[in-house]
Amino acid sequence: MKNRHKRIALILGGVAALSVATILVLNAFQSNLVFFFTPTQVSVGEAPKERIFRVGGMVQAGSVQRQNDGLTVSFVITDTAETIPVIYTGILPDLFREGKGVVAQGRLDPSGVFRAQEVLAKHDENYMPPEAQHALDQAARNNPATRP
Numbered sequence: 001m002k003n004r005h006k007r008i009a010l011i012l013g014g015v016a017a018l019s020v021a022t023i024l025v026l027n028a029f030q031s032n033l034v035f036f037f038t039p040t041q042v043s044v045g046e047a048p049k050e051r052i053f054r055v056g057g058m059v060q061a062g063s064v065q066r067q068n069d070g071l072t073v074s075f076v077i078t079d080t081a082e083t084i085p086v087i088y089t090g091i092l093p094d095l096f097r098e099g100k101g102v103v104a105q106g107r108l109d110p111s112g113v114f115r116a117q118e119v120l121a122k123h124d125e126n127y128m129p130p131e132a133q134h135a136l137d138q139a140a141r142n143n144p145a146t147r148p
Helices: 003-032 039-043 130-142
Strands: 053-059 072-078 083-089 101-108 114-121
Touching: 039 053, 039 083, 039 130, 053 130, 083 101
Parallel strands: 083 114
Antiparallel strands: 053 072, 053 101, 072 083, 101 114
């Protein structure tokens, strides 16, 4: 085999290896990508049906109900325009409260209930997840009943 042929084979092998590595990285990135949706977007069907996603907004006052097992909690997330019921089994963050911002990650079941695998709460009095704050601001602009 000539040096020229060896060089071409080496270059083609390197390109093939780089292509395989790129495909594997992009596949891993896609499978770990989690999108954020508001309750309004979920209610109009923009959220994926078979994928994990995040939904965020405010925990509706009076909606938190704890089950007898001590771990299962149901509550409602609202963006002031729409609501979505959530069921979570696990330990809630210490800062989880009614009327405060929350982001839940999980799947929507066929009955329209969001089955959360993880619940994230605000960090301090001034913090709300940016996506949740944007969703509340957008809902307030679109809902005449919440305008001042």
